[in-house]
């Protein structure tokens with residue numbers, strides 16, 4: 006593996022800067038049966054083709070994002086910052102870095 | 109002896125350089141290579157062949173073949189024909205027993221036939237099995253190339269450099285230079301790398317693009333990645349466009365005796381005569397399929413070698429051709445029965461584009477029947493080939509020579525692959541044995557697998573294969589080209605040897621106090637300060653202090669902080685009052701324990717989360733990931749490095765603290781599991797009253813720059829209370845006395861919170877939390893094993909990982925075990941079957957093959973009611 010991946014924040018970077026976190030899965034909305042749970046936890050589609058996956062810019066900006074990658078060629082077709090929609094809530098208004106430690 | 113000086117020569121006759129060959133000094137001129145200097149000194153045999161130990165001499169003088177490999181200053185397998193001379197260099201032959209001229213192993217050549225047939229690796233020396241160690245010792249002695257000094261220290265410092273180029277040109281020949289110039293004119297950022305073996309012409313240093321030489325591209329990988337071997341530095345190039353101008357490689361002809369010393373490729377003649385003003389021999393025969401051979405004949409004549417005969421395969425098609433020699437040196441050549449004496453034989457079988465890099469990059473390789481060569485086709489995007497690498501210039505220049513030429517009845521061996529000593533007979537035999545695909549035949553005969561990596565044997569072997577199987581070359585295909593394209597030192601691939609270590613701000617204090625440091629993950633931490641028992645005693649009886657700065661520390665803030673944490677952890681936090689702390693265990697949706705720590709609520713919307721020392725990064729990424737999914741209005745800040753932390757513990761810790769802070773530290777004012785902000789010795793601290801080590805204790809978290817100051821102050825002001833710093837080992841004993849779990853030590857990737865006796869913190873009535881469904885399932889099916897304490901009946905400390913045995917079968921395992929002075933027993937934690945997870949259950953633990961009895965304990969071994977902890 007030596008392809009380039011485009012971090013939504015930092016642009017194209019060597020794949021070694023990133024951590025791969027597997028296919029995008031969907032977490033059951035309701036309490037799953039044991040079988041459904043096992044499927045969600047353990048089973049992956051493992052396609053030979055284009056899939057949606059999670060990446061983490063580990064040695065960079067530490068952002069999680071989604072990528073669309075062809076597993077046969079390692080061609081990355083698109084990357085996109087994860088936008089979870091928090092029920093219409095606004096982004097944090099201020100940075101949470103304290104001026105005195107741990108307060 | 110040298111020829112008269114010529115303007116073309118590359119040697120400087122005014123400067124001599126002395127190096128040593130087998131201990132003997134050799135005089136050379138500046139500009140010589142080790143190979144040319146040895147040749148000038150009269151040496152003709154440069155190596156012994158791999159299997160038969162036949163004498164071999166310079167063949168290509170271009171760094172392509174295996175014939176001049178030697179040990180140079182300890183480095184094995186250096187091609188001396190291209191290695192410049194340096195003062196004092198020590199050169200030795202390799203793969204010989206005795207000397208190059210009298211190699212005792214050459215006996216293999218005489219009797220080797222029946223013992224070293226093709227594929228002998230797979231067939232001989234297998235039985236009897238018992239004898240393998242002896243065979244192995246013998247094979248190790250005679251096989252392989254060169255030796256590595258196992259005791260040598262790393263002599264050079266390797267490094268990796270990441271580089272970018274818009275256009276990367278590989279090869280500095282005329283077409284490579286043209287391509288580089290053209291791209292530079294277009295305003296592109298161009299880098300040209302050249303192996304530096306093209307000694308014929310000095311590579312011009314030009315404006316407009318950067319030239320790196322000697323440097324060798326060792327492969328083309330996806331994403332335009334081209335690692336370049338530049339000596340002690342591996343340049344990891346990323347290029348938008350890669351131009352391959354790797355040139356072409358002169359091909360040998362297949363006839364009996366084609367490996368004799370004195371058989372040369374045209375490039376060797378050109379270089380010996382022109383660059384180093386050397387006469388290759390007295391009398392030469394030239395057999396050629398292209399103009400290169402004719403040019404070599406010209407070079408020979410100018411050097412004063414008489415050219416006895418030139419056979420142009422484009423005009424004559426001999427059926428028989430053989431070279432004969434004595435003592436491994438060519439003496440005569442016969443062509444169709446007509447024998448001519450000679451001591452030089454130039455053979456030229458045309459030239460083959462050096463397509464390996466292109467093939468690795470994904471190009472298809474196609475046989476061109478009219479030219480008798482393989483050419484690269486269908487190049488991947490962003491990769492292009494120029495010049496002879498693309499097959500240019502070979503058109504019409506080469507007549508396709510016969511696959512191989514018959515010798516006379518007495519003809520010697522005809523080598524298809526000189527690296528691995530594979531003869532035409534071997535290939536025929538492999539085909540007869542049914543190795544009917546070229547990939548299989550390659551593995552069986554090992555043709556193309558030696559140091560030349562197919563440069564000289566790929567094309568001839570396929571031609572021979574085609575003829576023998578009566579197939580078209582085009583249908584046979586080629587063997588797969590894989591990186592590296594040239595030998596690479598493993599040290600270069602390994603890069604700089606570094607072992608990154610994280611140190612706390614108190615590292616130097618620990619060293620000054622004589623701590624034995626140990627690794628915990630990437631951290632360096634004190635194991636102890638020399639007296640584990642005394643350090644434990646200090647915490648039980650007086651006061652101790654341990655550096656816990658390695659704890660992961662995260663600040664989770666925002667209006668949704670409660671909802672966020674409640675959804676991540678099985679615990680509840682909504683009812684946690686500001687200023688209070690809760691122990692928390694992080695789990696996955698599979699129900700497994702991932703990490704643990706304490707969570708203190710600082711205000712309505714601010715939480716201070718600690719993680720294990722090795723878990724900080726993972727937990728941070730885990731938090732961020734879930735929030736990328738959920739989108740809570742919360743921010744997570746990693747303050748692990750910004751804050752130092754000390755745990756001050758022991759019955760006298762309160763009194764010590766009272767001297768240093770205004771804060772009310774009375775049991776009522778600052779109770780167990782309270783969090784407070786205050787200044788301690790003037791340093792702004794977050795104080796957490798928690799007790800991992802089981803005694804009254806306070807964790808102080810504060811800005812790292814104050815760490816040494818606060819540490820010193822504590823030791824100074826606590827001196828009269830007998831304060832002692834304590835390390836990890838005493839901490840492990842102390843926490844074990846309390847049966848406090850270490851995640852990752854007492855739990856593994858299969859453990860869940862219920863089986864680990866943490867059901868009290870799992871709030872199943874919450875709507876959702878990560879791992880809820882799995883834990884519900886565990887609750888329904890019941891526990892499979894339980895984490896319990898045990899004490900040994902007779903004081904033996906069992907090994908960690910030791911087996912719990914029930915009815916002679918393994919039924920569990922010890923995760924922690926220590927001797928405790930305070931308890932007066934050997935104690936530990938273990939996973940046992942649920943049926944045995946009762947107070948006083950008898951279990952047996954395997955220790956050194958014996959079974960030792962132990963009793964299960966469900967409560968802490970020391971201070972079971974936490975009276976000291978909550979004091």
Ligand code: FES
Nearest residue numbers: 169171172173189
């Ligand atoms: S003679 Fe040195 S590599 Fe061929």
Ligand SMILES: [Zn+2]
Nearest residue numbers: 012015062066
């Ligand atoms: Zn980034």
